[in-house]
Amino acid sequence: MRHRLIVPGAIAAASLLLAVPASAAEPSPGSPGVGDPYYPDYGNGGYDVSHYDLRLTYRPKTDKLAGTATLLATAKQDLSRFNLDFALDVSEVRVNGKKARFDTSGAHELRITPAAPLAKGEKATVVVRYQGVPSKVEVNGFTSWHRTEDGGVAANEPEAAWWWFPSNDHPTDKASYDVSVAVPDGTQAISNGTLQSQRSRAGWTRYNWRSRAPQATYLATLAVGRFDITKAKTDSGLPIINAYSKDLGEHEGAARASVERTAEITEWLEGYFGTYPFDAMGGYVPNTDTTFALETQTRPFYSPDDFADGSNTSVVVHEMAHQWYGNSVSVKGWKDIWINEGFARYAQWLWSEDQGEGTAQELADYAYASHPADDPFWKVAPGDPGPDNQFHRAVYDRGAMALQALRNEIGDKDFFAVLKGWPQLHKGGNADVGDFVAYAEKVSGKPLAGLFDTWLYQPSKPASKAAGTAAF
Ligand code: ARG
Ligand code: ZN
Numbered sequence: 001m002r003h004r005l006i007v008p009g010a011i012a013a014a015s016l017l018l019a020v021p022a023s024a025a026e027p028s029p030g031s032p033g034v035g036d037p038y039y040p041d042y043g044n045g046g047y048d049v050s051h052y053d054l055r056l057t058y059r060p061k062t063d064k065l066a067g068t069a070t071l072l073a074t075a076k077q078d079l080s081r082f083n084l085d086f087a088l089d090v091s092e093v094r095v096n097g098k099k100a101r102f103d104t105s106g107a108h109e110l111r112i113t114p115a116a117p118l119a120k121g122e123k124a125t126v127v128v129r130y131q132g133v134p135s136k137v138e139v140n141g142f143t144s145w146h147r148t149e150d151g152g153v154a155a156n157e158p159e160a161a162w163w164w165f166p167s168n169d170h171p172t173d174k175a176s177y178d179v180s181v182a183v184p185d186g187t188q189a190i191s192n193g194t195l196q197s198q199r200s201r202a203g204w205t206r207y208n209w210r211s212r213a214p215q216a217t218y219l220a221t222l223a224v225g226r227f228d229i230t231k232a233k234t235d236s237g238l239p240i241i242n243a244y245s246k247d248l249g250e251h252e253g254a255a256r257a258s259v260e261r262t263a264e265i266t267e268w269l270e271g272y273f274g275t276y277p278f279d280a281m282g283g284y285v286p287n288t289d290t291t292f293a294l295e296t297q298t299r300p301f302y303s304p305d306d307f308a309d310g311s312n313t314s315v316v317v318h319e320m321a322h323q324w325y326g327n328s329v330s331v332k333g334w335k336d337i338w339i340n341e342g343f344a345r346y347a348q349w350l351w352s353e354d355q356g357e358g359t360a361q362e363l364a365d366y367a368y369a370s371h372p373a374d375d376p377f378w379k380v381a382p383g384d385p386g387p388d389n390q391f392h393r394a395v396y397d398r399g400a401m402a403l404q405a406l407r408n409e410i411g412d413k414d415f416f417a418v419l420k421g422w423p424q425l426h427k428g429g430n431a432d433v434g435d436f437v438a439y440a441e442k443v444s445g446k447p448l449a450g451l452f453d454t455w456l457y458q459p460s461k462p463a464s465k466a467a468g469t470a471a472f
Contacts, residue, residue, distance in 0.1 A: 029080050030044055030046020030079055031044065031045030032044060032105070038387040044083040044085065047075050047118075048073060049071050049175045050072050052069065052220070053070040054068075054177070058152075063136070063152055064133055065088070068129050069126075071128070072124075074123050075118035075124060079117060079119075079120075080117045081113045084109075084167060085108050085162055085167055087107065087163055088131060088162075090129065095112065095126050097125070108139050108162045149287060151224035153223040153288055154222045154223075156218070160221070171334075172430055176211060177209075178208070179192070180209070181207050185200055186226065189223070190221070190284050192280075193209055193211030193278075196208040196209065213278050213297075213328070221296035221297075223284055227245055228244050235267075240282050241280065244256060244284070248287060249304075251307045254307035258302075259285060261316060265316050265351075273423050274324075276323065277324060278297065278298045284302070285307075289303075295326055300316075318344045322340060325422075332430045332432040332435075335433075339432070339433060339436060341382075346403045346404070349364070371461070377393065381456060383452070383457045401455065406440060406451065
């Protein structure tokens with residue numbers, strides 16, 4: 001849409017630029033999105049958040065969440081106004097201590113006009129007071145707050161934050177988090193990172209969580225309910241904190257038999273991906289009726305359904321693999337989702353091989369053979385699947401086949417060097433598919449554009465020859 005406006009506007013803008021030196025430009029509003037082609041209005045322009053401090057109270061009976069978010073931000077331009085992404089009700093906003101005007105200009109946009117414009121490079125403390133019943137707030141027809149018998153959970157991808165804290169909701173703006181949540185005694189609040197403390201007073205228990213490493217907004221999580229929290233330490237001294245709903249029923253055994261193996265699995269993953277990038281780990285299983293898992297940072301979210309058939313270490317491998325591929329190294333845009341899902345799936349194939357349940361090559365061959373050429377599966381390009389197919393099976397399975405093809409093309413030594421080098425190269429940052437292709441070419445010294453074009457971008461089943469593998 002913007003393109004249509006640019007043609008006449010560009011002439012006026014160009015002549016204005018000639019007349020007025022840049023330094024005298026008026027402060028302008030930050031854009032209401034970062035311009036991700038899949039989700040143009042997700043995230044916001046004009047500022048960068050370095051830290052979120054969320055101090056909340058949650059009442060399981062009524063599903064009412066209330067509290068204050070304090071954001072530490074830096075203006076990236078002279079800023080007259082800026083947006084946060086948020087869907088609950090806001091009662092007050094302050095910027096650098098002063099009350100700011102605000103309105104909700106879209107279903108998930110909170111538009112803030114500070115009393116005085118912010119200068120480029122200026123630090124801003126943004127305080128938002130809010131409340132709401134997140135399970136009742138629908139945006140585009142859905143909510144990512146999953147109500148349970150005894151509480152609720154924020155989990156979805158890419159939209160999870162809107163229902164519990166105001167944010168710059170895009171993986172390109174990562175920050176550290178302090179999440180402090182008071183819940184009625186007997187109820188627990190689970191979030192990312194380390195549990196700094198837990199204090200009871202007058203019928204309420206406050207849980208103080210800290211997530212220190214840069215964390216994307218969709219990877220921040222909050223779960224409230226009646227949980228059994230288990231605490232242990234890894235051999236290298238990192239806290240392992242797991243939480244299981246007290247109402248998992250027949251799924252409890254399988255859930256524990258899987259999630260309790262998180263440290264062992266993480267140690268095994270370190271052999272492929274290098275040192276675990278965070279300072280805590282674990283997993284939690286609320287009693288939701290959801291049917292997915294999510295790699296919430298340091299502490300993945302699992303659904304009871306993940307354990308319906310018995311133990312499922314494979315899902316733990318998948319979510320913990322994301323701690324390197326997706327969380328420490330995040331996508332630049334949502335089109336890069338293969339960098340998350342293709343690699344997390346491939347890690348599951350490596351685990352299968354380790355467990356004597358089929359090699360990665362056998363699983364790649366099986367996936368290749370189980371989708372005939374006319375299967376719409378092959379229409380989805382894992383390298384740019386489109387917003388509607390971001391989590392299509394092809395992103396996972398064809399995405400992992402692409403890695404098997406790469407492995408066969410460049411050999412095990414270089415392939416595993418790439419797998420281990422990448423998380424180190426981009427630790428705590430963002431990267432895209434092009435960056436990965438360039439890195440694999442650099443490590444192997446081979447041109448790989450053709451192989452990746454075949455496996456990631458063509459809307460058709462790759463011929464066995466194009467795979468660069470005899471086995472296909
Ligand atoms: N990253 C998640 C996983 O692969 C996928 C989440 C999909 N989101 C959803 N609401 N189903 O584990
Ligand atoms: Zn995944």
